[in-house]
Amino acid sequence: MSASEAAALLIEHVGHRFGARAALDDVSITVERGHFAALLGPNGAGKTTLFSVITRLYNNQTGRVSIFGHALDREPSRALARLGVVFQARTLDTDLTVEQNLLHHASLHGITRNAAKVRVGELLDRVGLADRRHDKVRTLSGGQSRRIEIARSLIHRPDLLLLDEPTVGLDLESRADIVAIVRALVREEGLSVLWATHIFEEIADDDDAVVLHRGRIVARGRAGEIGMPGEALADAFRRLVAEPGRAAA
Amino acid sequence: MTHPTPLATRIGAAPPRSQTERIGRLDAVGYLICLGGIVRRELLRFFNQKERFFSALVRPLVWLFIFAAGFRNTLGVSIEPPYQTYVLYEVYVVPGLAVMIQLFNGMQSSLSMVYDREVGSMKVLLTSPYPRWLLLLAKLIAGVAVSIVQAYAFLAVAYFWESDIPVLGYLTALPAFLATGLMLGAIGLFLSSLVRQLENFASVMNFVIFPMFFASSALYPLWRIRESSETLYWICELNPFSHAVQLVRYALYVQFEPVACAVVVGVGLAFFGMAVVAYDPGRGIMARRGGPAGDNT
Numbered sequence: 001m002s003a004s005e006a007a008a009l010l011i012e013h014v015g016h017r018f019g020a021r022a023a024l025d026d027v028s029i030t031v032e033r034g035h036f037a038a039l040l041g042p043n044g045a046g047k048t049t050l051f052s053v054i055t056r057l058y059n060n061q062t063g064r065v066s067i068f069g070h071a072l073d074r075e076p077s078r079a080l081a082r083l084g085v086v087f088q089a090r091t092l093d094t095d096l097t098v099e100q101n102l103l104h105h106a107s108l109h110g111i112t113r114n115a116a117k118v119r120v121g122e123l124l125d126r127v128g129l130a131d132r133r134h135d136k137v138r139t140l141s142g143g144q145s146r147r148i149e150i151a152r153s154l155i156h157r158p159d160l161l162l163l164d165e166p167t168v169g170l171d172l173e174s175r176a177d178i179v180a181i182v183r184a185l186v187r188e189e190g191l192s193v194l195w196a197t198h199i200f201e202e203i204a205d206d207d208d209a210v211v212l213h214r215g216r217i218v219a220r221g222r223a224g225e226i227g228m229p230g231e232a233l234a235d236a237f238r239r240l241v242a243e244p245g246r247a248a249a
Numbered sequence: 250m251t252h253p254t255p256l257a258t259r260i261g262a263a264p265p266r267s268q269t270e271r272i273g274r275l276d277a278v279g280y281l282i283c284l285g286g287i288v289r290r291e292l293l294r295f296f297n298q299k300e301r302f303f304s305a306l307v308r309p310l311v312w313l314f315i316f317a318a319g320f321r322n323t324l325g326v327s328i329e330p331p332y333q334t335y336v337l338y339e340v341y342v343v344p345g346l347a348v349m350i351q352l353f354n355g356m357q358s359s360l361s362m363v364y365d366r367e368v369g370s371m372k373v374l375l376t377s378p379y380p381r382w383l384l385l386l387a388k389l390i391a392g393v394a395v396s397i398v399q400a401y402a403f404l405a406v407a408y409f410w411e412s413d414i415p416v417l418g419y420l421t422a423l424p425a426f427l428a429t430g431l432m433l434g435a436i437g438l439f440l441s442s443l444v445r446q447l448e449n450f451a452s453v454m455n456f457v458i459f460p461m462f463f464a465s466s467a468l469y470p471l472w473r474i475r476e477s478s479e480t481l482y483w484i485c486e487l488n489p490f491s492h493a494v495q496l497v498r499y500a501l502y503v504q505f506e507p508v509a510c511a512v513v514v515g516v517g518l519a520f521f522g523m524a525v526v527a528y529d530p531g532r533g534i535m536a537r538r539g540g541p542a543g544d545n546t
Binding site: 052055056057076077078079080081083085087088089090091092093095096100103104105106107108109110111112113156157 | 274278279370372373375378380
């Protein structure tokens with residue numbers, strides 16, 4: 001498959017062990033271009049390990065990962081240049097201003113200062129926080145910080161966005177804002193998204209979904225079709241993670 | 250939080266992604282932008298934390314004003330290169346204290362690497378598309394930039410005390426400070442890959458900083474140590490911190506010490522190499538130890 005038509009994210013038979021413990025076991029996931037894919041899993045399922053492998057924090061020990069056709073082990077720079085990430089932990093520098101944080105991240109991607117300033121303006125408009133540009137991050141609410149982190153992840157115009165439980169700890173309104181921002185990016189800009197979560201309200205029936213449990217994929221398909229006929233996604237999820245190894249759909 | 254319109258509708262229609270222009274660059278110019286950004290952030294953080302600046306300055310000044318003054322008569326220093334004449338103890342300790350600032354700063358940078366790893370901002374740095382060794386080098390250079398600012402702030406105060414350093418010496422010491430800062434920073438960087446949690450950092454203080462500082466030529470000339478113990482003398486002689494101090498001491502008096510320079514550069518490269526291996530995603534300590542701290546999977 002040529003790079004011009006490759007999937008946004010292709011994870012093939014990835015395994016990763018920490019000592020004797022298998023954190024990921026034969027995991028294969030495809031995120032198609034312009035799709036919103038949900039990665040569902042309880043705490044400890046291996047979601048964060050998978051994200052660490054995709055972001056090349058550490059190499060997968062087996063299998064392969066490629067981003068828009070660029071294999072992570074062979075062309076890490078080209079692969080990472082197309083990837084934006086919002087990590088689960090808050091990673092903004094609270095002593096610096098919103099703009100300083102965003103400009104710093106722009107520099108990590110080799111964006112000139114002038115171009116970065118223009119881009120910061122666009123992105124702050126997009127996440128509705130243009131008026132907080134020169135405020136210290138420590139003065140922002142949790143939801144606002146998350147929106148800044150999303151802006152930061154988009155600064156180099158990535159084509160694939162990874163979000164690791166981005167709405168954890170946020171109130172309902174902030175959570176809805178974050179979901180709306182990302183879904184609009186998918187709809188209007190064709191961004192491809194892998195969204196790890198265990199909050200079912202954030203997933204639409206026609207999203208692609210993968211259920212990860214104890215490092216293995218136990219179900220995959222359209223979110224609305226993961227369960228048995230008439231079974232809600234939440235119920236299907238509870239059933240799947242209670243009985244490891246049993247795949248539906 | 251109030252929104253005049255729903256957020257989603259404020260996101261204007263944009264061209265398809267295939268037409269959007271990539272704005273980052275992956276060439277050497279892009280890397281220099283990246284390096285500049287990392288150094289800028291470190292300096293911003295440093296100047297934002299005024300107490301860090303002052304504590305970095307107060308520590309060597311306490312040594313200079315109190316310790317050195319107290320020991321002035323006890324520890325007479327005879328003529329030895331690079332000094333041309335008998336020097337006061339205060340004059341002798343200034344270069345060692347300046348490098349002590351870099352030692353503490355190297356360890357402080359290492360501490361902030363461990364902290365960055367715990368809070369996750371290290372992950373953000375490592376998602377940069379540049380090769381990881383270049384990112385670590387940038388981080389190292391950023392720490393050295395801060396340490397040089399601190400060292401010169403100390404030298405500026407010492408100038409009004411009794412430092413006896415020729416004006417040209419301040420200039421010739423700059424490359425020496427750069428080399429010693431890189432060596433001490435590289436040691437700190439390597440240590441940061443070994444220290445899994447912030448709490449373990451106290452042992453770094455006890456087992457690295459204090460022995461390195463006291464078993465060196467920073468506070469007393471090595472021939473004096475040899476008078477008391479031959480073994481201790483050789484420990485000090487083998488301590489790379491002694492060579493860092495000597496390199497800076499000579500440079501401050503507009504002289505070059507080739508052995509010290511070779512040791513500083515060699516040790517710096519060796520520790521940087523080990524740090525690169527430790528942070529390598531394939532072979533790294535991080536991969537073997539169960540992932541970065543803070544992961545819940």
